[in-house]
Amino acid sequence: MLISSDHDEDPFLITGELEIGAILRSIQRAAALLRMYPEGKPDHSIMTTILEYNADTRQLIVDCSSESEFNERLVKAPNVVFDTHMDQITIHFKAENPQSTTHDGQPAFVFSAPKSLRRVQRREFYRVEVPVGEPATCTLLILESGQKPRRVQVKLKDISGGGVALLDPDNQLPRQSGITFENARLTLPEVGEAVVDLEVLRVHTNVLPNKKEIVELACRFKNIPNPTLMLVQGYIGRLERRLNAKRRGY
Numbered sequence: 001m002l003i004s005s006d007h008d009e010d011p012f013l014i015t016g017e018l019e020i021g022a023i024l025r026s027i028q029r030a031a032a033l034l035r036m037y038p039e040g041k042p043d044h045s046i047m048t049t050i051l052e053y054n055a056d057t058r059q060l061i062v063d064c065s066s067e068s069e070f071n072e073r074l075v076k077a078p079n080v081v082f083d084t085h086m087d088q089i090t091i092h093f094k095a096e097n098p099q100s101t102t103h104d105g106q107p108a109f110v111f112s113a114p115k116s117l118r119r120v121q122r123r124e125f126y127r128v129e130v131p132v133g134e135p136a137t138c139t140l141l142i143l144e145s146g147q148k149p150r151r152v153q154v155k156l157k158d159i160s161g162g163g164v165a166l167l168d169p170d171n172q173l174p175r176q177s178g179i180t181f182e183n184a185r186l187t188l189p190e191v192g193e194a195v196v197d198l199e200v201l202r203v204h205t206n207v208l209p210n211k212k213e214i215v216e217l218a219c220r221f222k223n224i225p226n227p228t229l230m231l232v233q234g235y236i237g238r239l240e241r242r243l244n245a246k247r248r249g250y
Contacts, residue, residue, distance in 0.1 A: 012120045012233070017058075020117050023091065024053040024060065027084060034084040036062065038077035039094060046070060048082075051103045058113040060095055061103050071107075074098055080111065093117040120233065127160040128239045136235070138166055138198075139185040144174065156186075161233055163220035164198065175203045175215060180222060188235040197222040 014020055027034070028050040037045035052061040062082075064071050074080060075098050083092040095111035102108060130136045136156040143149050152172045157165040164186070166173070181198045188194070198219040206214045224232075 012118050014117045014119055021055050032084050032086050034082045036082050038074055039079040039081050051108055060111045060113050062109050064107050064109050075100055090120045127158040128236050129158050130156045134189050137187045140181045166217040168215040177203055191235040194228045194231050196224055
């Protein structure tokens with residue numbers, strides 16, 4: 001289950017022509033392999049490379065398949081999908097108007113350059129601190145043997161694409177690694193709410209100077225759906241932009 005705000009936007013979508021061109025050229029220079037397939041038919045794909053990107057004509061030339069049947073199907077497709085991975089970054093875009101051409105005397109495809117492109121950095125191991133003045137919270141249903149079910153809300157210390165750290169200053173949560181909180185509701189300011197399953201990996205107790213103990217539970221997301229992960233990554237992106245602006249004095 002996923003609940004997002006109406007004004008939620010895709011923070012990883014790039015629409016600037018110059019930035020798109022720079023990314024396409026970087027893929028070309030790295031000779032990175034891209035998966036290419038007609039839109040809606042991911043099972044009919046091949047691996048290809050970018051042979052040339054022409055910023056003046058806004059055209060993209062890529063290598064074609066050695067199978068003529070695939071090439072014929074691709075030319076008939078109104079849109080063609082590409083995705084690749086470079087340096088733990090996923091890049092995904094669509095190109096229109098595929099046509100057969102030649103490049104350096106070899107068969108190839110030419111497309112109209114993409115109008116937009118998604119560039120997502122994997123953040124399983126990159127945690128961002130949640131601002132104290134604008135807390136994100138997690139609401140959990142606690143089911144313990146011999147006790148009535150109770151609902152508890154705690155604050156997030158930090159968050160990544162792989163999980164969260166929960167703060168429990170009032171000793172409301174079970175202090176046990178290996179357990180799973182099912183259907184935990186994350187409330188992420190300015191982004192929305194997401195329902196996830198959280199597996200507790202570690203439990204750590206911090207002792208403050210006033211001798212008060214704050215329990216911290218490090219949790220990972222279990223089988224998080226892609227739309228929910230996008231929401232989490234969008235929230236991380238917002239936190240990063242604010243942190244960067246603060247560092248620059250804005």
